Amino acid sequence: MNDGKVTIEKLGKVYDDGPEKTKAIKDLTFEIAGGEFVSIVGPSGCGKSSLLYLLAGFLETTSGSITVDGNPIDGPGTDRGVVFQDYALFPWRTVLKNVTYGLEQKGMPKEERRSTAQRYIDMMDLSGFEDRYPKELSGGMKQRVAIARTLAYDPKILLMDEPFGALDQPLRESLQDQLLDIWKELEKTVVFITHDVEEAVYLSERVMIMTSHPGTKKTVVPFDIDRSLNREEIITTDEFISTKNTVWMSLREETQPEV
């Protein structure tokens, strides 16, 4: 069954393109079920982005393996969609043309491209902005376009690298809730990198904490949040508060200098 399951086994990544070799990731083994929402936190420089780029196929593994539904990753593919912090929109294309980009690459006929793009533009509350250019949009809107563009080509897996890191708190919260709605509706696997422990726990089903450089899996914290509750109710539950503390303590052990 093709369901977006990710299997990472004994993964290692060494950068050797500079004057010195940098061991970014070592011996990381982790499995993500199809349709699961997993967040990854870890100290700065522990290899979170490297891991995401390896999953995206932008980088090659040095050792170990990553498979999606049993198939080894061999470069970028439309089964995986990446959303970056800085939106990475095409400035010369309108909102609509940004969203249809991946569909053009897939060779989808024009009419179908238009209707598919419109579905995700509507889903991300961008109706009426189809003909705007990125420079005419706010940060939150740009990120919604970036998400719509990724969703439009229907990847099984969403790889998100601090996608809301540049946004202020109210916008961040509104995009988090929008992402949760999408995840529930479209049942994608989501791998979400963040520095924000509250965001990690609010969004996901499990949080993986990485050790400091070179990064590997330190621990995985699973929890069970009742998604029928609203934000105010969720963040005051004992489960949410204690999970947040557990993740925070684990992360702090990695970031505090040894005495």
Ligand SMILES: Nc1ncnc2c1ncn2[C@@H]1O[C@H](COP(=O)(O)OP(=O)(O)OP(=O)(O)O)[C@@H](O)[C@H]1O
């Ligand atoms: N292209 C590269 N060439 C050489 N070293 C690199 C390269 N990209 C990253 N590194 C190094 O690999 C290590 C992991 O970097 P990475 O960006 O994956 O960490 P990160 O956890 O995402 O960091 P942050 O939280 O600060 O964004 C760091 O030591 C970094 O300097």
